[in-house]
Amino acid sequence: MSHTPLDPSSHEAVNHYIGQAADIIDLSDEVRRSLSTPSRELAVQVPVRLDNGELQILHGFRVQHNDSRGPYKGGIRYHPSVDLNEVRALASLMTWKTALVDLPFGGAKGGIEVDPTVMSVYEVERMTRRFTLMVADQLGPYRDIPAPDVNTDAQVMAWIMDEFSDINGYSPAVVTGKPLALGGAPGRESATGLGCVFVLEAFLEANHLDLIGKRVAIQGFGNVGRHMAWELFRRGAKVTAVSDVSGGVFNPGGLDIPQLSDHVRSGKLLNTADEGDHVTNDQLLGLGCDILAPAALGEVITGANAASINARVVLEAANYPVTPSGDVALRERGVTVIPDVLANAGGVTGSYFEWTQNIQQFTWKVERFNSELRDRLVTAFTDVNSFAKLHDCSLREAAYAIGLQRVSEATKLRGYLSGA
Numbered sequence: 001m002s003h004t005p006l007d008p009s010s011h012e013a014v015n016h017y018i019g020q021a022a023d024i025i026d027l028s029d030e031v032r033r034s035l036s037t038p039s040r041e042l043a044v045q046v047p048v049r050l051d052n053g054e055l056q057i058l059h060g061f062r063v064q065h066n067d068s069r070g071p072y073k074g075g076i077r078y079h080p081s082v083d084l085n086e087v088r089a090l091a092s093l094m095t096w097k098t099a100l101v102d103l104p105f106g107g108a109k110g111g112i113e114v115d116p117t118v119m120s121v122y123e124v125e126r127m128t129r130r131f132t133l134m135v136a137d138q139l140g141p142y143r144d145i146p147a148p149d150v151n152t153d154a155q156v157m158a159w160i161m162d163e164f165s166d167i168n169g170y171s172p173a174v175v176t177g178k179p180l181a182l183g184g185a186p187g188r189e190s191a192t193g194l195g196c197v198f199v200l201e202a203f204l205e206a207n208h209l210d211l212i213g214k215r216v217a218i219q220g221f222g223n224v225g226r227h228m229a230w231e232l233f234r235r236g237a238k239v240t241a242v243s244d245v246s247g248g249v250f251n252p253g254g255l256d257i258p259q260l261s262d263h264v265r266s267g268k269l270l271n272t273a274d275e276g277d278h279v280t281n282d283q284l285l286g287l288g289c290d291i292l293a294p295a296a297l298g299e300v301i302t303g304a305n306a307a308s309i310n311a312r313v314v315l316e317a318a319n320y321p322v323t324p325s326g327d328v329a330l331r332e333r334g335v336t337v338i339p340d341v342l343a344n345a346g347g348v349t350g351s352y353f354e355w356t357q358n359i360q361q362f363t364w365k366v367e368r369f370n371s372e373l374r375d376r377l378v379t380a381f382t383d384v385n386s387f388a389k390l391h392d393c394s395l396r397e398a399a400y401a402i403g404l405q406r407v408s409e410a411t412k413l414r415g416y417l418s419g420a
């Protein structure tokens, strides 16, 4: 992952955010030091035989940050930028996210340094199965539960579940985000994008504002961006821009999201869409709008480009899209940031509902799923907003502080730091 000279590595950056919040709640040095380091890191070799006979040796990781509140939980991503530092940062974010939404989980993240978009489905399957085998002894429904993330989906989760079940017996609860036919939950796929909208609505309501007519620019049109755009469109907001790897489209009057969704579902990229004006991903970030939602990769808003942001609110639908230097610059310009650990917590909250149904061998209707999702996220938003007001701090500082308080209490109660 590339860094501007203004920012530390992503793991140091997350520790910086932890430090800011720890100061507010006066967290002891011992707990701080413990929570700034993952409890376990696996770095594995993943040999993959390509369809043309060539052998690729890939690097795979699973970082388990903290499990004091429950089994480790977090996605697995396939991307060329994956490295141990990035996975450490993302694992830590999961700990604060699950604690903030009060889920009985800890935090973890995994990934393989690879570009799966240039691989065949057979190659991706072989890679997934080998990776699972290499980390399987640290996974389990009460140990560590992966989920989809960047470039992984329900099919990848099905292979992980199958491989793990071959060793341990039928175990649907070992992963979430599965296909519906294998114990996946109706509602899980849209949960991150819909959750972003629930959090945004709660934020607007707390500030006596209305979503209808608000101009929203979304960087990304994958699972998160697409569902978010759709839910915003349905509610009468104007989605003025969306993008994918090929670039974006912009229409100040609002894009036709159903048409763009059909375009992308038919396998085409947005640079061939017949809608609005074409913009680059960098240009999209600077478009004038009410809400800017980075919903793709991390570190897209930094001290180097924060001055060009023309939104009043940044909704962090992606993980770690704003670096510490970007965070300071946005704050100085009066832009409110709704932090990732709150904004995109709908995904892991939906995973919790799926896991709960799997271990109870019971199924919910999607209406129950979405209504419980809303309740959880609105409660988390209210907690964060009240804390921020009480302590006169940012929403990020408040979100981390609440997570830190909950995790440090559990860590202490379990006697983890007794050193025994």
Ligand code: GLU
Residues within 6 Å of the ligand: 073, 074, 075, 076, 145, 146, 147, 148, 149, 150, 176, 319, 344, 345, 347, 348, 349, 351
């Ligand atoms: N990858 C998602 C996230 O970053 C979901 C994780 C999960 O459901 O475990 O929050």
